[in-house]
Amino acid sequence: MTAMGHDAPAGDLRLANLTKRFGIFTAVDDLSLTIPQGSFFALLGASGCGKTTTLRMIAGLEAPTSGQVLLGDRDIARLRPYKRPVNTVFQSYALFPHLDIFENVAFGLRRRGIRKVGDQVERMLSLVQLDGYGRRRPAQLSGGQQQRVALARALINHPQVLLLDEPLGALDLKLRRQMQIELKRIQTEVGITFVHVTHDQEEAMTMADTVAVMNAGRIEQLGAPADIYEFPATAFVANFLGQSNLLAAEAAGPAGGEVPVTAHGGRYSVPVGRSRIDHGPVYLGVRPEKLHLVGSADQVPAGHQHVTGVVTDASYVGVSTQYLLRTGWGSELSVFVANSGAAGPLPVGTQAVAYWDPRHAFLLPREPGQDDRTTPVLDEPVGAAS
Amino acid sequence: MSALAHVPTGSGQPATPPAARSGRYRFLPYLLLLPGAAWLFLFFALPLVQLAAASLYDPSGSLATGYALTWAFGNYPDALQAYWPQFTRSFLYAGMALVLALLMGYPLAYAIAQKAGRWKNLLLVCVVAPMFTSFLVRTLAWKTILSDNGWIVGLLRDVHLLGPDGRLLATPVAVVLGLTYNFLPFLVLPLYASLERLDYRLLEAASDLYASPLRAFRKVTLPLSMPGLVAGTLLFFIPASGDYINAELLGTPKEYMIGNVIDSAFLVRLDYPQGAALSFLLMAAILAVVFGYLRKAGTDEVL
Ligand SMILES: Nc1ncnc2c1ncn2[C@@H]1O[C@H](COP(=O)(O)OP(=O)(O)O)[C@@H](O)[C@H]1O
Ligand SMILES: [Mg+2]
Numbered sequence: 001m002t003a004m005g006h007d008a009p010a011g012d013l014r015l016a017n018l019t020k021r022f023g024i025f026t027a028v029d030d031l032s033l034t035i036p037q038g039s040f041f042a043l044l045g046a047s048g049c050g051k052t053t054t055l056r057m058i059a060g061l062e063a064p065t066s067g068q069v070l071l072g073d074r075d076i077a078r079l080r081p082y083k084r085p086v087n088t089v090f091q092s093y094a095l096f097p098h099l100d101i102f103e104n105v106a107f108g109l110r111r112r113g114i115r116k117v118g119d120q121v122e123r124m125l126s127l128v129q130l131d132g133y134g135r136r137r138p139a140q141l142s143g144g145q146q147q148r149v150a151l152a153r154a155l156i157n158h159p160q161v162l163l164l165d166e167p168l169g170a171l172d173l174k175l176r177r178q179m180q181i182e183l184k185r186i187q188t189e190v191g192i193t194f195v196h197v198t199h200d201q202e203e204a205m206t207m208a209d210t211v212a213v214m215n216a217g218r219i220e221q222l223g224a225p226a227d228i229y230e231f232p233a234t235a236f237v238a239n240f241l242g243q244s245n246l247l248a249a250e251a252a253g254p255a256g257g258e259v260p261v262t263a264h265g266g267r268y269s270v271p272v273g274r275s276r277i278d279h280g281p282v283y284l285g286v287r288p289e290k291l292h293l294v295g296s297a298d299q300v301p302a303g304h305q306h307v308t309g310v311v312t313d314a315s316y317v318g319v320s321t322q323y324l325l326r327t328g329w330g331s332e333l334s335v336f337v338a339n340s341g342a343a344g345p346l347p348v349g350t351q352a353v354a355y356w357d358p359r360h361a362f363l364l365p366r367e368p369g370q371d372d373r374t375t376p377v378l379d380e381p382v383g384a385a386s
Numbered sequence: 387m388s389a390l391a392h393v394p395t396g397s398g399q400p401a402t403p404p405a406a407r408s409g410r411y412r413f414l415p416y417l418l419l420l421p422g423a424a425w426l427f428l429f430f431a432l433p434l435v436q437l438a439a440a441s442l443y444d445p446s447g448s449l450a451t452g453y454a455l456t457w458a459f460g461n462y463p464d465a466l467q468a469y470w471p472q473f474t475r476s477f478l479y480a481g482m483a484l485v486l487a488l489l490m491g492y493p494l495a496y497a498i499a500q501k502a503g504r505w506k507n508l509l510l511v512c513v514v515a516p517m518f519t520s521f522l523v524r525t526l527a528w529k530t531i532l533s534d535n536g537w538i539v540g541l542l543r544d545v546h547l548l549g550p551d552g553r554l555l556a557t558p559v560a561v562v563l564g565l566t567y568n569f570l571p572f573l574v575l576p577l578y579a580s581l582e583r584l585d586y587r588l589l590e591a592a593s594d595l596y597a598s599p600l601r602a603f604r605k606v607t608l609p610l611s612m613p614g615l616v617a618g619t620l621l622f623f624i625p626a627s628g629d630y631i632n633a634e635l636l637g638t639p640k641e642y643m644i645g646n647v648i649d650s651a652f653l654v655r656l657d658y659p660q661g662a663a664l665s666f667l668l669m670a671a672i673l674a675v676v677f678g679y680l681r682k683a684g685t686d687e688v689l
Binding site for chain 1: 585590592593594595596
């Protein structure tokens, strides 16, 4: 552990039943999770779901209504922010406008009484590729540069935990990708626990070891990005992290290694290991890229399951073509077909059959009465800035 | 003068053809300057020259016999020698009042700007409200408040902070309190304006970076409120050190400040050369203090 002079025992960050209420509104609802020391943890959720509030409670800027924040086995939830071995990269950067870049970065060291800061600051500035910018003022820097100063200013203190609140939100796409790689590299290099808040699912997936998907103050699912993507736990996660075709179905308990379901008159099945629930109202889910299109049902390979429909839309997006297939009962399935050159494009209006391997499908709980959720969620454009 | 010279050209422009439009706009700034410049010229620059001349009149002249401009530079050392105690007192009292005003005004401005929430406007009105009555009336009210049979003096006597016949009125304390009270809004308003712009998230960032509240104040709040602090102290100190009403109404001749001396030189003793010389000396002293202060406080952090 690189913590300098902190007497706190190094260790995992644990949130235990953490709750924050603003009046009658619950912003963070009984949150419990463990973030292993040295890991890159992403908190992913739509804006307003309580991500910032969670970070602020870890940083000490917001007092929890109840619950604990444990670092190692020390409860720091009631510690003043300046006494916590935690630093934050703020969503608004919050750089000190009256100090130059050098002094901004040196701020934390100086407050801890460290005299000789020059070398460390220079090293940190070159880590974030801002060599030579030390004598400028924050206002003279671009948004991306300011963001990197905010990062350097927090990192230089070698906190046990670094909190990053949508730190890349203000960057354009290219710089964002660049900074994502950079951040990941820095994290590996310094080995500090990173808690990275974002509403960009792609960012969360590319950077984090562990992703927690948050919704309305609660964690919906927590796990490695691939695990969450391949086998989401809830309908929200299935459509927040990437897209899913969710068909309203009924399950009647497992049979053999399978859970048979009926959806819109068709019979399908999903392996038991890919079922979050095995009876009652369920969603039968398949990712758009796990669907394949053929012209007729007799072309479907053995062991696969299929749905017949009419192509209503085809958008060419370079690497793939994204089709909408209207089923007999009126829902539109998304189907992504890689532009590998193997098959020509299907024109709008043609009859087509979408098939999938049952091992790629999954079953999720469904509220009774809820219908298919197949078209992308429109209220939260994926990757949009809040 | 040059501003006046532009009048005919400026007002003549609209009659010229459209090609000269840019020419008309070229004179616009001067036109806009004109009323203010004329005002300053007539009521500041001219009287100032007149006053400078008066300060160099032959001191043996009088209103009855008339004054002669004899370039009597000796008026200055004479005036200074006769009245240096009042000079020192002026700056001492104004300085003490400034310290008191800072101790009260900074927390007040901070509270209104950062903590008052929806009471903000009401509190600001309260700060300014005394200004709705005249300076003289307010100071007379203080005379009542501090009077020997007022409740404050009574209370102080009861707790033995004042002797049985100790008093507040007609003491330096009363004059300093009066100055503090009368000029406090001039300090609070500019301070409020800069503290209002202070982003509380910077304080959160400071505390995230190991700054205790006190350190955060010293390293963030204070430097960021410097523009307001400098403006406020100047707006407070300059009129306070030239003031004579407070010393006149709340003090005795023993508490007289330089303003009182100038007042009496012009209106009682009718010694115009001396009054004028003292006025210039006061101006010079204030300018020296202000420039000294701005050099120290007025680093680029102020801007
Ligand atoms: N100080 C506050 N007072 C009242 N409500 C708040 C406060 N801070 C946040 N909230 C509310 O809590 C919810 C979560 O906010 P936040 O944690 O900032 O969301 P996120 O960072 O995920 O976008 C929002 O609905 C927000 O309006
Ligand atoms: Mg946020």
